Amino acid sequence: MDFALWKGSKPGEPCWPSPWGPGAGRPGWHIECSTMASDILGSNIDIHSGGVDLLFPHHENEEAQSCVYHGVGQWVNYWLHSGHLHVKGEEKMSKSLKNTISIHDFLQSFSANEFRIFCLLSPYRSSMEYTDTAMKNAVAIMKKIESFLTDCDAYVNGYTALGDINESYLLKAISDVKTKLLEALSDDFDTATAMSAITELVGVTNKMLHQKCEHDTESARSPLAIAAVASFIQQSLEKFGIDFSNRKESSMQTKDHGLYLGKILDRVVQFRNQVRHNALNPSGEDTNAQADNVKKRGVKNTALLNACDTLRDDLLTSGICIKDHGKMSTWNYVDKNVKEKT
Secondary structure (H helix, E strand, O other), X not given: OOOOOEEEOOOOOOOEEOOOOOOEEEEOHHHHHHHHHXXXXXXXXXXXXXXXXXXXXXXXXHHHHHHHHHOOOOOEEEEEEEOOEEEOOOEEOOOOOOOOOXXXXXXXXXXXXXXXXXXXXXXXXOOEEOOHHHHHHHHHHHHHHHHHHHHHHHHHOOOOOOEOOOHHHHHHHHHHXXXXXXXXXXXXOOHHHHHHHHHHHHHHHHHHHOOEOOOOOHHHOOHHHHHHHHHXXXXXXXXXXXXXXXOHHHHHHHOOOHHHHHHHHHHHHHHHHHHHHHHHOOOOOOHHHHHHHHHHHOOXXXXXXXXXHHHHHHHHOOOEEEEEEOOEEEEEEOOHHHHHHO
């Protein structure tokens, strides 16, 4: 069945004179989309996306008329038709049903990164149900990734105790995950499988970072392997649109004042760490036995420790998260809109 390219206009609608009939008219819906896309992208589009409800007739008609206009056999190389976002089971979220959540309201509770993770965890063709449980899962995964990258930075910079790092295993794991990502994305853009591979690598590396090393020597450290994993994880997620600009290193590179703020915060955290160390070890004994002494004798300055915790909590309200790693502490930026969940 043929579809309308040009339609008669109704009162109040934009209209133009045409040679195809008396009076003025307007382009049909399909023509509108072909015109806008062609004006910007031309006679060939690599990827065209839209909701699954637009597959037929809209996109089929769009392809047909665009091929004729441009004189090509294929206008779009790949079509990605996404499932709908549902609320309350099978009820679709839509303006007509007045059950939508505005972006402004959403960002009061969650971050853009967390919503992207939520989307990446499901096949794009499938409909997704927007629930508190699903979002909490996305929040937990994003928090785990951010915490992991912070721990990697701390290890690489020598702020944490030695982890039991299997360097050859991690380097091979990076190569294996790269292959898994390529295979997953080549198979109908399977982001769910891709995310599973990424989080698995995070889990394996995280376990190594927090295992006690059998060799208590500096030569046992493997900062390059950890840095390689962290870089691969961050770059892979950035390709999916995850924004890591709040991380300390990015801010110091992209903002003129970031370097100075970073130095100030480094000094603040260093001072807090010294106070915390003295509070945990008031007798000035060897710090290697510090944790055991606190457990055995309960020797510590509670007031100073509480002050350290208060400083940490106060900085968090300004979007700065301090994380303690035994004898040392590190800091990083967090999303100010969702800092209360950290």
